[in-house]
Amino acid sequence: MSSADSQSLAVAEAAAPVPLARPRGARISARIGAVPWWFVLPALAFYVFVVLWPSIEGAGFAFTNWDGLSATKDFVGFAQFQRLLTDPAGVGAVVHTLLIALSITIVQNLVGLLLALGVHTKIKSRNVLRVALFTPAVITPVATGYLWKYLMTPDGAINQILGFFGLTALQHDWLGDANIALWSIVATVVWQFAGYSMVIFLAGLQGVPEDVLEASRLDGAGPFRRFWYVVRPELAPAITINLMLSIIGGLKLFDQVWVMTSGGPGTSTDTMSTLIYKNAFQFGDFSYGIAMALVLAVFVAILSSAQYKLLGRQGGSK
Amino acid sequence: MHKKSLLALSVAVVAAVGLSACNGGGSSASGGGGGDGKTLTLAATTNEKPALDAVVAKFKEQNQGVDVKYTTSALDQYQTTTRTQLSSGTAPDVVFVWPGDGNPMATRVVAKGGFLEDLSSQSWANSFPAGIKPVTQYNGKTYSASVTFSGIGAVYNMTAMKAAGLTPPTTWSGLLQFCSQAKAKGKTAFELGAQTNWVTQLIPYSLTPTLVYGPNPSFPQDMADKKATFSDSKWSDALNKYLDMQKAGCFQANPLGTDYNASLTAVAKGEALSVIQVNSAVAAINQQAPQGTELNMLPVPATDNASETRMAGAAGSTYGVNAKAKNKDLAIKFVNFLESPEGMNLYAQTNKALPAVPNDSFKVDPALATLQQYQKDGKTDAFMDQNWPNARVQQTLFQVVQDLLAGKTDVSSALKQMDTAYSQGS
Incomplete structure (x- = not known):
C-alpha cells in the first residue's frame, strides 16, 4: 500500500478498458513477439x-531456531509453524488482520467509487476536487x-470539534479504547487511500461509452x-x-498500526505484521x-490469485 | 551460432555483475572507520545524543587528530539495525547496550553471541557498586561499561503543588489521599502516558522495590532457580495497587490514549501535579515548563511505613566494544574516558542522571538529590527487566498493564502471562 502512489498512473492505465482492436497495435504485438526470449535474462x-x-x-x-544474532542455529523442522497454531497472540492477530483487510477493502472501495462518480461530472471544480481527494x-x-494519532488524542481536534457542535456523547478515546482503536486505524487508512481507489475508478469511467449511456437514458433507465x-x-x-x-494492502498493514497504537491497547490492534515485527526484532x-511472515506471504498470494481469477472471470463475462 | 554467443555473453555479464556485487558487499562490510586507528565509530539511541555531543567533543579535544563518527537512532530502529550489523560484522566500534538481560541488545544477550569485547582487564571494571557490577557482566567477565545511574520515581511539579497547597505523599494511604485532594483541586495527581508501551511498566517498577525486591533481595535468583514466580509473589500486590490508583482517580481520564510526551506536557503546564517516570523526564519537563518551575523526583510509597520505601535505580547508559571493532584500541580508549570521573560526570550532567560510580566531584541536580541519597544508602533495586531471561517478559508486562487498565484482564491472569513468558528462558 505504501508504494501504491508511485504506481498510480501505471495502474490507472491498466484499469482503463482495453480499446478495440487496432491494426497498428497488432503490428506492435507482432514485433514484441519477435524479440528473442533471452533478452529477459539480465533482468x-x-x-x-x-x-x-x-x-x-x-x-x-x-x-531453524536462529535468534537473529547468534552465529549458530539448529534445524527444527516445522516447530515454529506449530507454535503459530497454538499461540493465542497469533490467533488474535490473524482475526484483527482479516477484520482490517475486509473492512478496508469494502469501505475504501465504496467511498472511492462514490468519489469517482461524484467528480466524473462536468462541475467546474472537478479537477481541483480530484487533486484534493x-x-x-x-x-x-x-x-x-x-x-491522525495527534487528531485522535483525548484532547485532540476530533473531540474538540465534536464538543464544539454539542456532540459530547460521540467523544471517545479513539486510540485508547480497546473496543474502537482498530476501527480508528481503519478510518485513517480509508481516509488516506479512498482517493487512490477513486483515481483507478475514474480511469475506468473514462472508458464508459457516452453514446450507450445516452441511449439507456433515452430508453428510460434511471x-x-x-x-x-x-x-x-x-x-x-x-x-x-x-x-x-x-486487500493486499489491508493484509500487510503495518505502518499506521505501529505508529498509532503499536498493536495496543494490550493486543487489541495487533496484526500479523506487527506481531512479525515484535517477534523478530523485539523478542529476539x-x-x-519469519515463520509468521512466510505464512502471511502464502496467505496473501493464495487470496490474491483466487480473487484475481474470480473477478477476472466475472469481468470477462460481463 | 551468433545467438549462442550473445547468450553466453549475457550470462557472463550477469555473472560478473553478481560476483562484483558480492565483492562489494564484502568490502563494505569492513565499513565504519576503516581501521585507520584515528576514526572511531559509535552508535547509540537518540536519547544519548546530547550527552554524546558533550563527551565526544571532550574526547576529541584530549586526543588531537582523532575523529569520532557517531550515529543515533530511535530505540526500535537502533536495536534492529545494530543486531543486524553485529551479526554481519559491520557494526560500529562502540555500541550502546542495555545492562543485564531482558532486551534484544542487552549486555548478556550480545555478549553470549560473542559480539562484545571482554573488558575485565580495564581498571574500572571492578569499581562499580554492587547494584551495577552484575549487569555489566556475563559469565563472570565484564563486557559493558555503565556510565550513568538512572532511577524511577514520581517527578513532582513543586510549583504547582505549592499553588494547590499539597505536599508529596510518603505513605501508601497518603498517596491515595493525595489523589483525591488533587482531584478536588481540579488537578491530576499522576499523569499517565500509558499509550506509550514502556511507560506502562514504570508504576510496577516503582512499587516492587518496596514490596518485592527490598524484602527479598534474592527474588531474581529465586525466579531463575524456579523457586519463585510472579504469580506467587507480591507482584500481585503491585499490580493491584496500580488498579487501586486507577480506581482512586490518581490518573487522568484517558491514560491509554495519552502518550509519553503528552504526559510530560501536562506536568510542565501544571495541569497534572506529577508523573511517575525515569530521571530523564526531569530534563524533558524542564524544557517545556515556564522558567522557574521547581521539580523534584521522589520515591513512590507502597506501604504505610515510610522507612520501608525503596526506589528502582540501576545502571543507565551503558556501552560495549564491538569484538570485531576495526579500531579496538581507540574504542577501549574511548570507553575508558567514559569511565573516568571526568567523562562520567560530564555524561551524567548532560543527561540529567547520576554517575554510575558515585564521586564527590559530581554536582547533582537538586531535583535528583533524593535519588542520589537512596543510591548512597543502598535503598535502590535494579530495574526488574535487567534480570529477566528474555525480552518477551517485559513486552508481556507492557501488554498486560494496558489490558488491566482497559479492564480486559485481571491481575492473576496478567501474572500468569508474565510467568509463561519468563518460562520460555533465554
Whole structure:
C-alpha cells in the first residue's frame, strides 16, 4: 500500500478498458513477439539475485531456531509453524488482520467509487476536487499515522470539534479504547487511500461509452439502472485492481498500526505484521517471526490469485 | 551460432555483475572507520545524543587528530539495525547496550553471541557498586561499561503543588489521599502516558522495590532457580495497587490514549501535579515548563511505613566494544574516558542522571538529590527487566498493564502471562 502512489498512473492505465482492436497495435504485438526470449535474462538474473534468492534464503530461517544474532542455529523442522497454531497472540492477530483487510477493502472501495462518480461530472471544480481527494494518497503512511494519532488524542481536534457542535456523547478515546482503536486505524487508512481507489475508478469511467449511456437514458433507465447495467460492467477491470490492491494492502498493514497504537491497547490492534515485527526484532525470536511472515506471504498470494481469477472471470463475462 | 554467443555473453555479464556485487558487499562490510586507528565509530539511541555531543567533543579535544563518527537512532530502529550489523560484522566500534538481560541488545544477550569485547582487564571494571557490577557482566567477565545511574520515581511539579497547597505523599494511604485532594483541586495527581508501551511498566517498577525486591533481595535468583514466580509473589500486590490508583482517580481520564510526551506536557503546564517516570523526564519537563518551575523526583510509597520505601535505580547508559571493532584500541580508549570521573560526570550532567560510580566531584541536580541519597544508602533495586531471561517478559508486562487498565484482564491472569513468558528462558 505504501508504494501504491508511485504506481498510480501505471495502474490507472491498466484499469482503463482495453480499446478495440487496432491494426497498428497488432503490428506492435507482432514485433514484441519477435524479440528473442533471452533478452529477459539480465533482468531475470538481477531479480533472482536481488529478490528471489534472498527471499528463499530468508524463508529458510523459519525452519531453524536462529535468534537473529547468534552465529549458530539448529534445524527444527516445522516447530515454529506449530507454535503459530497454538499461540493465542497469533490467533488474535490473524482475526484483527482479516477484520482490517475486509473492512478496508469494502469501505475504501465504496467511498472511492462514490468519489469517482461524484467528480466524473462536468462541475467546474472537478479537477481541483480530484487533486484534493487524491492528495492524502501521496503522503507517507507514517506521517499520516502521526497526524491522525495527534487528531485522535483525548484532547485532540476530533473531540474538540465534536464538543464544539454539542456532540459530547460521540467523544471517545479513539486510540485508547480497546473496543474502537482498530476501527480508528481503519478510518485513517480509508481516509488516506479512498482517493487512490477513486483515481483507478475514474480511469475506468473514462472508458464508459457516452453514446450507450445516452441511449439507456433515452430508453428510460434511471441513474441506478444506468450504473448497474452500463457503467458497472465497464468498471470490472478497475474493480478487480482496486479490490486486489486494497486487500493486499489491508493484509500487510503495518505502518499506521505501529505508529498509532503499536498493536495496543494490550493486543487489541495487533496484526500479523506487527506481531512479525515484535517477534523478530523485539523478542529476539527471529525464526518465529519469519515463520509468521512466510505464512502471511502464502496467505496473501493464495487470496490474491483466487480473487484475481474470480473477478477476472466475472469481468470477462460481463 | 551468433545467438549462442550473445547468450553466453549475457550470462557472463550477469555473472560478473553478481560476483562484483558480492565483492562489494564484502568490502563494505569492513565499513565504519576503516581501521585507520584515528576514526572511531559509535552508535547509540537518540536519547544519548546530547550527552554524546558533550563527551565526544571532550574526547576529541584530549586526543588531537582523532575523529569520532557517531550515529543515533530511535530505540526500535537502533536495536534492529545494530543486531543486524553485529551479526554481519559491520557494526560500529562502540555500541550502546542495555545492562543485564531482558532486551534484544542487552549486555548478556550480545555478549553470549560473542559480539562484545571482554573488558575485565580495564581498571574500572571492578569499581562499580554492587547494584551495577552484575549487569555489566556475563559469565563472570565484564563486557559493558555503565556510565550513568538512572532511577524511577514520581517527578513532582513543586510549583504547582505549592499553588494547590499539597505536599508529596510518603505513605501508601497518603498517596491515595493525595489523589483525591488533587482531584478536588481540579488537578491530576499522576499523569499517565500509558499509550506509550514502556511507560506502562514504570508504576510496577516503582512499587516492587518496596514490596518485592527490598524484602527479598534474592527474588531474581529465586525466579531463575524456579523457586519463585510472579504469580506467587507480591507482584500481585503491585499490580493491584496500580488498579487501586486507577480506581482512586490518581490518573487522568484517558491514560491509554495519552502518550509519553503528552504526559510530560501536562506536568510542565501544571495541569497534572506529577508523573511517575525515569530521571530523564526531569530534563524533558524542564524544557517545556515556564522558567522557574521547581521539580523534584521522589520515591513512590507502597506501604504505610515510610522507612520501608525503596526506589528502582540501576545502571543507565551503558556501552560495549564491538569484538570485531576495526579500531579496538581507540574504542577501549574511548570507553575508558567514559569511565573516568571526568567523562562520567560530564555524561551524567548532560543527561540529567547520576554517575554510575558515585564521586564527590559530581554536582547533582537538586531535583535528583533524593535519588542520589537512596543510591548512597543502598535503598535502590535494579530495574526488574535487567534480570529477566528474555525480552518477551517485559513486552508481556507492557501488554498486560494496558489490558488491566482497559479492564480486559485481571491481575492473576496478567501474572500468569508474565510467568509463561519468563518460562520460555533465554
